[in-house]
Amino acid sequence: MTPLAKRLPRELRRNIGKYLGIFLLMCGGIALTSGFLLAAHSIGCLIDDMRDAYTIEDGRVTTSFEATDDQLKAAEDAADDVGGVTLYKNFFIDAIIKKTAGDDGTKRTLRTYAHRTKVDIASYCEGKQPKTDDEVAIDRVFATNNDLVVGDKVELEGRTYTICGIMTQPDSQALFLNNSDFTVNTITYGVAEVTDAGFAALEDAGGAPAYTYSFAFTDRDLPTADRIDAEQDMVEALTDADARVDDLIDADSNQGIGYARDDVDGDSMMWMTLLDIIIVIMAFVFVVLTDATIEEESAIIGTLLASGYRRREIVLHYLALPAIVGVLAALLGTALGVAFFTEPMRGLYYGSYSLPPFQVYWSWEIFVKCAVVPAAALILITLVGLLRKMGKTPLQFLRHEASGKSGTKRGLQLPERMGFVSRFRLRVFLRNLGNFATLFVGIAFASLLLLFGLAILPTMTHYADNLETSLVAEHQYTLKAPLELEGTAEEREQWSALERLQSVDGALLSAAQDADDELDDAADAAQAAADAATNSPSAESLAGAQDALANVQDKKDALYARLDDLADALGCNRDEAIDLIDKASKIDTDNDDIHPVNTTDSGADAIAQAEKYAVYQLQYDRGDGNGEETISVYGISADSRYWKDLNVGDGRVVFGGGLLDKFGWSEGQKVTLSDKYEGEHYSLEYAGKDCAWGSKSDMNIYMSIDDFNELFDNDAAYFNGYVSDEKLDLDARYFAGDTTPDDMRAVGDQFIGMMSKMIGMMVGLAVFIFLLFMYLLTKAVIDHSARSISYMKVFGYRDGEISHLYIHSITLCVAASLVLSLPVIIGSLTAIFRSMLLAYNGNIEIYVPAWSMAACVGIGFATYLVVALLHTRSIKRVSLAEALKVQE
CATH class of the missing domain: 1.20.58 (Methane Monooxygenase Hydroxylase; Chain G, domain 1)
Structure with missing residues (x-):
């Protein structure tokens, strides 16, 4: 063994803290990122395989009423040019579910299908598919969140069913009650399937079916553009055949199908960015530590060079330990990530998304990114740092001039009126300015992670509050077609007869x-x-x-x-039957100006306070490949009692505050919106601040209902909704949905529940990085000042006094970094949130309360105090003999 090789164990023991810190930082960061990325990669592969394994639909179309065979045939014929399409009856009922025992009264909705065997086939995790008309199989995530197991009895629309199986449905990988919702809802919404007889019984019990038809093209690899064109042709064919189309959702636009994959891909990018940032921050650390090592070993390097050792041998010697530590940390971190962190990361997604049983798919790309790249970066950065320093002469090394500094800072004249202690602390700061600058960067990054973890709950809570307050009434009803609340008893009987016949x-x-x-x-x-x-x-x-x-x-x-x-x-x-026909025949169904009358009288008071509105959804191209934003355009009464202080009418268009905050439209800008069903485009002008309304979560556009009907070429009396503070009893045939503050609160609570799972991990990772960064970088300051500390001991200063001088300087720098980095961090968080959420519907305003900023500073400083205690011990171990060593 060469003399240089014999020094390696001794150097490792002497610098065990430094190398252990590097090892833990790399190993910990790589373990987390490799575990997550492998779990995300495996889930992505699993989702990709589901399309063929479970025959996921290419899209779905929903009609107001059940389509006839001729109408469906017309839709299928319209797709002959692309090889043909098959439509499958895929009706569902949004049934209210209650536990037969121990129900807490929370409104929960279970979207119930008849058991499907040709398209969107369920994957069973437990139990079996329903066989009798009183059996139901429910979604795994919904069952877990509501403590439901096989064998439990539940009520759907008041009818008792026994849970026979736990399953997942491929078209409901993410549980969205409405495709335009901002996030999944796994607490109060789920999916289920029953037998055909069970579905009919559910309908008899009062459940209103949604007439949805899923379709699959014969050519499953049809280009997206051709598929979209064919879908438009199908909708036109249905409309021409007198079917009323309520909705068309392509599989790529269906959040139930695509959201989970998009979330996995987005999070993977975030974790890769996190890994890149950790590598960059480690690069700072490596540069600082390499410089510190060269300066500390300067006399030894000079002696070795003067003794005839080649620079290549010395570079390899000082590169050996960082390389060994880096390679071991990268390999062990990857191994730990695969073995121990893949499962927790999988749990983050399987707790929110309904996916088939998990299996690991190995990826060499992830191994290279997580193991090879960080280790190579460590070796390369250290090598560059060593080569940069090795250009000095042996005499410069012996004189400790290898740093290349002129000594200006060391010899800077400080005002004499400053006390000795103040001047000493200032010199400590100036001599270690590079270390402290790197410490600031490290503290800013760790604070960013920490503040993200601390601010995410307040941000989600703030968003949930905005969602809840964005509803202008206790009930916001949407209709499939206009339905009048007012009417005589005779008219109600006539329409009731017609509805019964239909x-x-x-x-x-x-x-x-x-x-x-x-x-x-x-x-x-x-x-x-x-x-x-x-x-x-x-x-x-x-x-x-x-x-x-x-x-x-x-x-x-x-x-x-x-x-x-x-x-x-x-x-x-x-x-x-004859009486029903006689009553129905008195209705002039050929008159388009006559709207159906609600067959149930909701009461004069409830009818009087209800207000009509119209709503339609358009799409806005976010640009840069970020997809389309779904925007609801509302037509409301010019003197609305619910939308208070909202000035509409005479062509005036008002934009929600969330749209303006997210897209930054300027005064006078024309906004182009598209209708994905009709292929039409609409240009609306933002006239200025007077045409803005609502919170930063409001993503709607408002106009008078007269302007609305003129814009969309509707009948003058058209409407498709009511806002009401009183509950209305609307005919199921025309009822589309009822949005209440409880529903909006549930969406917010779901978002909070999803993010809270990551908060502990984020805070823990930030504290871990805090601890290691502060230890490594402040240790460089202590090591750099070892000779000065030894001198002070020779001069009679006690350990406590020396610690007070050095630790106090470091403490001031840490405290200043924690406070001064906050504006940078908040600005960075805002930018990160905007970029992360741009491709998602809705607008979340970053909300950082004062207490979270104080907690960020407090946790960071408390972490530093642990490091300070370790450095106090380091100062005590500095030997008096250090001062007696010859420098030149």
């Missing part, structure tokens, strides 16, 4: 109508035969009249048979 198979109504027409024709023929027999009596004319009368009787019997079939479907007798 609830049965249209073929039965058509058959009854055809039979009635045939009876009228037969009666006319019989009357003509009777007139002929009267005018020209003969045996032939009398026989013809008798035959005509017999035919009338046959047609009457046929009509009665058709009416009996209709009555059976309606669950009533023939006379009641």
Whole structure:
């Protein structure tokens, strides 16, 4: 073993703190990032495989009412140019679920499908699929969050079901009640499936089905542009066939399908950025420590050079320990990440997303990024630092001039009026200015992580409060079509009769109508035969009249048979069916200006305080490949009692505060919005600050309902919603949704619940980095001043006094860094939030309360106090012999 090699164990023991700090910093950072990235990579592979394994739909279309076979055939024919498409009936009911025992009264919704076997096939984690009409299988995440297990009994729309299985649905990987929601809701919303008979029973119990049709193109690799064009053609075909299309969602736009993958990809980028930042910060540390090592070993290096050692040998010698430590830290960190951190990271996603059973997919790319790159960066940076210093002569090393400093700072004249202690502390600061600058950068980065962890809950709480207060009424109802609350008792009976008749198979109504027409024709023929027999009596004319009368009787019997079939479907007798037909026939259904009347009277007071509005969703291109923002355009009354202080009318367009904050539109700017269903484009002008309304979470656009209907070419009396402080009993056939403050609070609570899982990790990582950065960089200051500390001991200063001089200087620098970095950190957090959330619907305003800033400074300083105690021990270990060593 060479003499230089023999020094390595001794150097490692003497600098065990420095190398242990480097090892822990690299190992810890790599373990967390490699564990997360491997979990994210595996989940991404799993999601990609689901499309074929579980036959995920290419899109879905929702109609106001059940489409006829002819309408569906028209939609399928419209896609012949791209190879064809198949539509699948995929109705669901948003059922209110309650536990049969121990229910807490919270409103929970379970979107219930009939068991699917051809498209969007469920993956069962536990139990079995439903076999009887009183069995239900529910989503895994919803079941976990609501303490439901196989065998429990629940009520759906008041009907009791037994949970037979726990499963996940591929089109509901992320649980979004509405596709435009900002985040998932796994607490009060879930999905389920029952048998066909169970679905029918749920409908009989009062559940209102949504008439959704999922579709899959024959060419599963159809280019996106061609697929979108084909979907537009399908919607046009449905509309031309008199179907009312409420919604069209391509699979790429379906948050239930794509949100989880997007979140994994986004978080992967964030963790890669975190790893890059850690590498950059470690580079600062390595540079500082390399300089400190060269300066500390300057006399030894000079002696070695003078003794005939080549510079290459000395560089390899001083590179050996950092390289060994770096490689071991990278390999062990990666191994720990794969073995111990993949599962916790998986849990972060499986606690929020409904995915099939997890399995690990190995990635060499992650190994290179997490193990090879950091180790190579450490070796390269250390090598560059050593080569930069090795250009000095042996004499310069022996004179401790290897740092290349002229000594100006060391010999700077300080005012004599300053006391000895103040001047000493200032000289300590000036001599270690580079170390303290790096310490500032490290503290700023660690504070950024820490403040992010501390501020995320207040930010989400603030956002949840804004969501809750953004609702202008206790109930915001949306309708599938206009529905009038006001009406006479006779009108309600007529519309109730029509609704009841429309609830049965249209073929039965058509058959009854055809039979009635045939009876009228037969009666006319019989009357003509009777007139002929009267005018020209003969045996032939009398026989013809008798035959005509017999035919009338046959047609009457046929009509009665058709009416009996209709009555059976309606669950009533023939006379009641005839009465329903008679009442419904009094409605002028050909008059477009006549709107259906709600069959239930909600009461004069409730009707009087309710207010009509109209709403439609348009898309705004965020630019730079960040997708489209879904914006709700509202048409409201010019003198609305609910949207207070909102001045609309005469073409005035008002923009929500969230839109302006997120996109920064300037006064006079024209904003182009697109309609993904009709292919239309609309240009709306932002006139200035007077045309802004609402909080920074408000992502809507407002105008008068008259301007709304003119813009979208609707009938003058069109509307599709009510705002009301009183509960309204609306017909299920026209009811689309009811948004309440409780619903908005649930969305906010879900967001808080998701982020709280990461807060502990973020705070722990920040404290860990705080501890190591402060220890490594402040240790460099102590080591750099070892000879001066030894001199002071020779001069009779006690350890406590020396610690007071040195530690106090470091303490002031740390305290100043913690405080001065706050504005930079808050600005950085704002920028990070904007860039992270730009591609998501909605706008979250970063909210950093004073207490979180104080906590950030307090935690950082408390962490430093632990380091200061360690340095106090280091000062005590500085030997008096250090002062007696010859410097030159």
